Amino acid sequence: MLKGYNPENKVFLAVDCIIFGFDDEDLKVLLIQRDFEPEKGKWSLMGGFLKQSETLDEAAARILHDLTGVHDVYLEQLYTFSQVDRDPVERTISTSYYAIINIESHNEELIENYNAKWFSLSKVPDLIFDHNAMLDKAIKRLRRRTSINPIGFELLPEKFTMRQLQKLYEAILDKALDKRNFINKINSLDILVKLNEKDMTSSTKGSFLYMFDQEKYDEKKAHNFYLKL
Amino acid sequence: MLKGYNPENKVFLAVDCIIFGFDDEDLKVLLIQRDFEPEKGKWSLMGGFLKQSETLDEAAARILHDLTGVHDVYLEQLYTFSQVDRDPVERTISTSYYAIINIESHNEELIENYNAKWFSLSKVPDLIFDHNAMLDKAIKRLRRRTSINPIGFELLPEKFTMRQLQKLYEAILDKALDKRNFINKINSLDILVKLNEKDMTSSTKGSFLYMFDQEKYDEKKAHNFYLKL
DNA sequence: TCAAAAGTGTTTATAATACACCCATGG
DNA sequence: CCATGGGTGTATTATAAACACTTTTGA
Numbered sequence: 383m384l385k386g387y388n389p390e391n392k393v394f395l396a397v398d399c400i401i402f403g404f405d406d407e408d409l410k411v412l413l414i415q416r417d418f419e420p421e422k423g424k425w426s427l428m429g430g431f432l433k434q435s436e437t438l439d440e441a442a443a444r445i446l447h448d449l450t451g452v453h454d455v456y457l458e459q460l461y462t463f464s465q466v467d468r469d470p471v472e473r474t475i476s477t478s479y480y481a482i483i484n485i486e487s488h489n490e491e492l493i494e495n496y497n498a499k500w501f502s503l504s505k506v507p508d509l510i511f512d513h514n515a516m517l518d519k520a521i522k523r524l525r526r527r528t529s530i531n532p533i534g535f536e537l538l539p540e541k542f543t544m545r546q547l548q549k550l551y552e553a554i555l556d557k558a559l560d561k562r563n564f565i566n567k568i569n570s571l572d573i574l575v576k577l578n579e580k581d582m583t584s585s586t587k588g589s590f591l592y593m594f595d596q597e598k599y600d601e602k603k604a605h606n607f608y609l610k611l
Numbered sequence: 612m613l614k615g616y617n618p619e620n621k622v623f624l625a626v627d628c629i630i631f632g633f634d635d636e637d638l639k640v641l642l643i644q645r646d647f648e649p650e651k652g653k654w655s656l657m658g659g660f661l662k663q664s665e666t667l668d669e670a671a672a673r674i675l676h677d678l679t680g681v682h683d684v685y686l687e688q689l690y691t692f693s694q695v696d697r698d699p700v701e702r703t704i705s706t707s708y709y710a711i712i713n714i715e716s717h718n719e720e721l722i723e724n725y726n727a728k729w730f731s732l733s734k735v736p737d738l739i740f741d742h743n744a745m746l747d748k749a750i751k752r753l754r755r756r757t758s759i760n761p762i763g764f765e766l767l768p769e770k771f772t773m774r775q776l777q778k779l780y781e782a783i784l785d786k787a788l789d790k791r792n793f794i795n796k797i798n799s800l801d802i803l804v805k806l807n808e809k810d811m812t813s814s815t816k817g818s819f820l821y822m823f824d825q826e827k828y829d830e831k832k833a834h835n836f837y838l839k840l
Numbered sequence: 841t842c843a844a845a846a847g848t849g850t851t852t853a854t855a856a857t858a859c860a861c862c863c864a865t866g867g
Numbered sequence: 868c869c870a871t872g873g874g875t876g877t878a879t880t881a882t883a884a885a886c887a888c889t890t891t892t893g894a
Contacts (some may be wrong), residue, residue: 385647386660387701392621393661395704395825418614431615434702438693448861462691462706464667470618473663477691535756543843562848563884586892610883622888774872791875792857815865839856 396469396476396512398429399457400520401450403485403500404537406546408554410500411517412487413509414449417497419473421510427517428498429476442479450498451491455481456536460520463556466498468512476511480520482536528554532571532609534597541591543581551611559611568607573599614628618689625705626656626670627699627742628686629749630679632714632729635775638782639714639729640746642738643678646726649700650739654730656746658705671708679727680720684710685765698739705740709749711765757783761800761838765830770820772810773797780840788840800838802828 401412413425430445432438442457457479479523485500492498501507506517527533534550547566568574575595580588630641644655656754659674661667673685686708693704714729721727730736735746756762763779777793797803804824 384700387623388660391623391660391662393624393663394616394620395622396615397623402746407833420613431617431620432704433620434622435695437695438704459690461688462667464661464706466664466666471613475661475667485736508837543846560885561846564848564885566849567883587844587846587890588892588893589846772873789858790873791859794874795876796856815867816863816871816873817865818873 394431394469394472394474395432395438396474397432397438397445398427398476398478398516399442399446400478400480400517401446401452401455401603402462402480402482402520402524402537403488404482404550404553405485405500406549407504407553408504409550410508412450412492412498412503413506414497415499416510418423424510425501425514426510427478432477438477438479446481450488452488452492453484453609456484457481460516460523463512465512476519478516480524481512482524482533484539485519485538486539495515517541525555529610530608531603532573532599532607535594538594541577541579541581541593543589543591545584547592555611564611567611571602571607573602584598621704623698623701624661624667625703626659626661626667626674627656627705627707627745628671629656629689629707629746629826630675630681631709631711631749631753631766632717633711633779633782634714635778636782637731639731639735640735641721641727641728642735643726644728645739649735649779653739654736655739656707656742657727663708664770667706667708671706672821673712679818681712681717682720686710689745689752692741693744694741705745707745707749709753711753711762711764713768714755715768718744728735744783754784756840757838759837761797761802764823767823770806770808770810770822772813772820774818776821784840786808793840796838800831802831823834 403410414428415425416422428446428449430441430448432441436444438459439457446457447453458481460478460480462475462477466473468474468476472573503521508514528551534554537550538546544565547568548559548561552559561611573595574592577591577593579591581591632639632641641644643657644654645651656679657675659670659677661670665673667688668686668711675684675686676682688711689706689707691706691710695702695704697705732750738744738746758778763783764778773794776797777788777790781788802824803821806819806820806822810820
């Protein structure tokens with residue numbers, strides 16, 4: 383046997399997915415109620431085990447899809463949790479991933495799954511194992527991330543108003559932003575297209591809709607543009 | 612058997628440590644030459660397997676100590692690598708950690724281990740497995756990290772000159788910095804103590820030595836102070 | 841007519857950058 | 868006496884922050 387490749391050292395490696403969504407008001411996280419032991423009935427992140435033939439990235443995408451029907455989202459690795467007793471059944475290490483998705487555009491998929499539900503961050507229940515700690519870490523990362531590279535367009539519908547975008551950032555950063563400064567900063571990034579179209583549902587006056595310019599965004603992202611809010 | 616806890620899913624979980632050091636000129640990384648298979652004779656990061664009774668943090672500290680004698684350093688988790696064929700022997704996932712240490716203050720420990728050696732970043736050889744990718748990721752993280760929170764005092768002797776500190780930042784960031792601007796910024800952080808003592812080895816005039824004020828540093832770190840260089 | 845959201849610029853404060861010369865001394 | 872690194876300050880520019888009023892129209 384080669385040094386260290388001792389079967390006694392083998393462990394279960396799980397993957398847990400933290401899925402954020404936004405509904406024009408609150409930042410939410412997707413949880414499922416477990417219908418199996420251990421901790422049956424409790425809420426948890428979407429989790430599963432890594433298989434021999436897949437990478438962690440692939441496992442995260444598979445697990446998310448299997449449990450919620452959601453697919454084609456960009457999942458980013460967050461952290462690997464390894465407390466010895468984190469899983470009461472067997473020694474299990476867990477690598478967590480997080481993603482942010484547009485609630486509306488994935489709702490159909492979710493409706494079919496009765497165990498998955500969105501929770502506002504302020505109303506997240508006690509989760510199994512160390513999942514609350516995972517969620518906390520994901521929130522922190524999302525906040526830091528947001529002020530480095532403008533993340534967040536993934537959370538909105540294709541066409542959105544400045545108000546929606548601002549509310550999104552306020553929800554992520556958990557603080558109020560000045561409307562004029564916000565608009566000026568976003569505009570200075572030059573990654574939005576203003577449409578000749580108004581959203582009339584939000585006010586009597588109606589507000590212009592914007593779209594996100596993927597090409598310009600990709601171009602700028604390559605040089606890591608900062609966005610201090 | 613409980614859902615998913617299928618022994619077939621078990622994997623080896625390795626830990627690899629990227630140790631950065633600084634010698635007044637270059638940023639270096641500590642590597643060891645393997646004296647066992649696979650890839651015997653090739654250079655690699657300090658690596659080993661996670662054991663059942665320890666966390667990844669503990670495994671990283673143990674492995675670093677076992678292979679180099681170095682102890683009591685702050686190791687931070689970097690990323691978990693999971694390419695299916697990254698290890699030719701067995702399916703092995705690896706969680707990487709990185710640390711920055713003061714070369715001088717750990718040299719005794721290292722001298723006793725003939726297989727460990729410092730390499731300038733520009734002269735790192737081909738490493739085993741995906742260790743070059745790990746190193747690349749660690750360098751990127753270190754650079755980003757450095758411009759958020761002043762890291763780097765760990766890399767210097769207890770007493771150091773402004774020149775040394777500037778050289779260190781230049782080595783980490785891989786770019787030249789303006790002397791006056793650098794000193795002004797560092798001073799404005801108010802975390803250094805200027806000593807009544809000069810280092811005479813570096814020049815005929817001699818340059819004042821500084822120490823790092825741990826108390827002030829901890830105080831400020833709590834509020835995440837930024838340092839843009 | 842009024843409530844509710846949309847839209848719009850300027851001023852001020854702070855932070856980042858660019859820049860050049862004299863000093864001290866060991867060899 | 869000169870080469871080498873040490874030490875120092877100011878002006879300019881760029882970015883962030885604070886701040887208030889007018890517009891529109893459906894209910």
